[in-house]
Amino acid sequence: MSGTRTLISPATLARPRGRALYWTVFTAVVLLFGLAFLFPVYWMVTGALKSPDEVARTPPTLVPEQWHTGGYTDAWDLMQLPRHLLNTLVQAAGAWAFQLVFCTAAAYALSKLKPAFGKVVLGGILATLMVPAQALVVPKYLTVADLPFLHTSLLNDPLAIWLPAVANAFNLYLLKRFFDQLPRDVLEAAEIDGAGKLRILWSVVLPMSRPVLGVVSIFALVAVWQDFLWPLMVFSDTGKQPISVALVQLSQNIQLTVLIAAMVIASIPMVALFLVFQRHIIAGITAGSTKG
Amino acid sequence: MTKTAERRPVTKAAAHPVPVPPPVRDLRRRRLIDQVRAYGFLLGGLLCFALFSWYPAIRAVVIAFQKYTPGSEPEWVGTANFTRVWHDPEFSAAWRNTLTFTLLALLIGFAVPFVLALVLNELRHAKAFFRVVVYLPVMIPPVVSALLWKWFYDPGAGLANEALRFLHLPTSNWSNGADTALVSLVIVATWANMGGTVLIYLAALQSIPGELYEAAELDGANLLQRVRHVTVPQTRFVILMLMLLQIIATMQVFTEPFVITGGGPENATVTVLYLIYKCAFLYNDFGGACALSVMLLLLLGAFSAVYLRLTRSEGDA
Numbered sequence: 364m365s366g367t368r369t370l371i372s373p374a375t376l377a378r379p380r381g382r383a384l385y386w387t388v389f390t391a392v393v394l395l396f397g398l399a400f401l402f403p404v405y406w407m408v409t410g411a412l413k414s415p416d417e418v419a420r421t422p423p424t425l426v427p428e429q430w431h432t433g434g435y436t437d438a439w440d441l442m443q444l445p446r447h448l449l450n451t452l453v454q455a456a457g458a459w460a461f462q463l464v465f466c467t468a469a470a471y472a473l474s475k476l477k478p479a480f481g482k483v484v485l486g487g488i489l490a491t492l493m494v495p496a497q498a499l500v501v502p503k504y505l506t507v508a509d510l511p512f513l514h515t516s517l518l519n520d521p522l523a524i525w526l527p528a529v530a531n532a533f534n535l536y537l538l539k540r541f542f543d544q545l546p547r548d549v550l551e552a553a554e555i556d557g558a559g560k561l562r563i564l565w566s567v568v569l570p571m572s573r574p575v576l577g578v579v580s581i582f583a584l585v586a587v588w589q590d591f592l593w594p595l596m597v598f599s600d601t602g603k604q605p606i607s608v609a610l611v612q613l614s615q616n617i618q619l620t621v622l623i624a625a626m627v628i629a630s631i632p633m634v635a636l637f638l639v640f641q642r643h644i645i646a647g648i649t650a651g652s653t654k655g
Numbered sequence: 656m657t658k659t660a661e662r663r664p665v666t667k668a669a670a671h672p673v674p675v676p677p678p679v680r681d682l683r684r685r686r687l688i689d690q691v692r693a694y695g696f697l698l699g700g701l702l703c704f705a706l707f708s709w710y711p712a713i714r715a716v717v718i719a720f721q722k723y724t725p726g727s728e729p730e731w732v733g734t735a736n737f738t739r740v741w742h743d744p745e746f747s748a749a750w751r752n753t754l755t756f757t758l759l760a761l762l763i764g765f766a767v768p769f770v771l772a773l774v775l776n777e778l779r780h781a782k783a784f785f786r787v788v789v790y791l792p793v794m795i796p797p798v799v800s801a802l803l804w805k806w807f808y809d810p811g812a813g814l815a816n817e818a819l820r821f822l823h824l825p826t827s828n829w830s831n832g833a834d835t836a837l838v839s840l841v842i843v844a845t846w847a848n849m850g851g852t853v854l855i856y857l858a859a860l861q862s863i864p865g866e867l868y869e870a871a872e873l874d875g876a877n878l879l880q881r882v883r884h885v886t887v888p889q890t891r892f893v894i895l896m897l898m899l900l901q902i903i904a905t906m907q908v909f910t911e912p913f914v915i916t917g918g919g920p921e922n923a924t925v926t927v928l929y930l931i932y933k934c935a936f937l938y939n940d941f942g943g944a945c946a947l948s949v950m951l952l953l954l955l956g957a958f959s960a961v962y963l964r965l966t967r968s969e970g971d972a
Binding site: 507 | 934
């Protein structure tokens, strides 16, 4: 196979000894990856299919003796997974929508509309990148519990996820950087044709920004779906908890096979999203890192 | 598509008739309208940043010097929160655990992904497969990873001890032993987060020009020498970057100790963020929680500043 030259030269690999060594290493890596990353997932999926006796047996069985789907159906019904999955979905979708609307508008203003003190505002936004999010959860919780001026509480309300999600300096900066690179003459042409700012954003800027909007969307969805500490603080009402919080709260007093089945179900949406968009996700992770 | 498009401003004068300059007063009015419009676009985002980023940061510092109970008037107490938190027996345990965790995560979570990326970069087959598989654990919700490993570490029918028995090795207490609990958590965190690091290293390795290896080989450098004198210097910046990011992330570890060990056994896995959570929600001590937050904030802020400095200067170069 052709390609760029790496650590080991193609000539070395072409020799019989080199080729034998290559395939040995290749097989070893396949086995290692299978064992380290795929086997735990396999163990989880099949563990939920075992009977409660079988899952506690030593030495364990590699393949379930009998396939019990009871774990999965029990998890679905007893742990009220549909409700918690729906809660998670509502929280993630709302955070995504709020971020797209407000972050895009703000990034557009900072990039193209030259607001007075724009540099100061941008500096203030970028400064929050230096403040690790988790270290501020307690004062953030106090703010959400009693909003200044309004004196209302957002606890147990999806707004407590949606609104703080907008304050995402990383995504906002990503959008602004992308808008900065859009060709100026296209926007000017639209303006001369009499389009308003909103119109330009909607029908010129956004269609040209599909790649960055995709990346921001995936980041926004994944962040909410994977979060634990913040929803744990904000949702004390069991019926409103997302799946991550509900799993931990319910894990104490539930049968092991049922819990494992619930874990599998909780993983499916993100894993499916990843498998569908893996090219984009992997490209997004690596693109951000190789600017040099 | 736009990344390479570096366009110079086009002079429109040729295409459009020269507009008559409007009177000064109209110009001022238009500028004002433009500003109002610009801030209209900014408003939503700005409000969210003000409420959920800037205000909490200020509040953390203020409450750190107050006796604060939600619903009643706060009381200034000077540095009492700091001294109380400082003398809490859990305080030194939490910082010791967090620093040990960070150090161990750096040792394991740094060397293993680098070697893996190095090997993966040499493989010419099934590239996409390896990339997907190594990133799979990252997409599994952290809570699920933690619960999964809690089950693996189970002293009864846990997979970890079964594997040791299978290899005829002595079994371990894993997350249930005071000596092994922290290392067990580091293994979980590394397993769950390694994928991103491997992918970023891979991208960095691919940007190394092949001629460098060719030249090194012509000079008689063997495999290890090529790694040491070509690969490492060429990826040094990315390595440094990821190390800093990892330090910032692992110093805020919470989910693994909360779910797997509950901070135990005997406070062996209480971390700083866990202690902050406990102060606020178990002891109702918001002043203490904020004092701890400020300490963590200062330390991590310093790391973040170094990180931003480095990425900025590299981006400009």
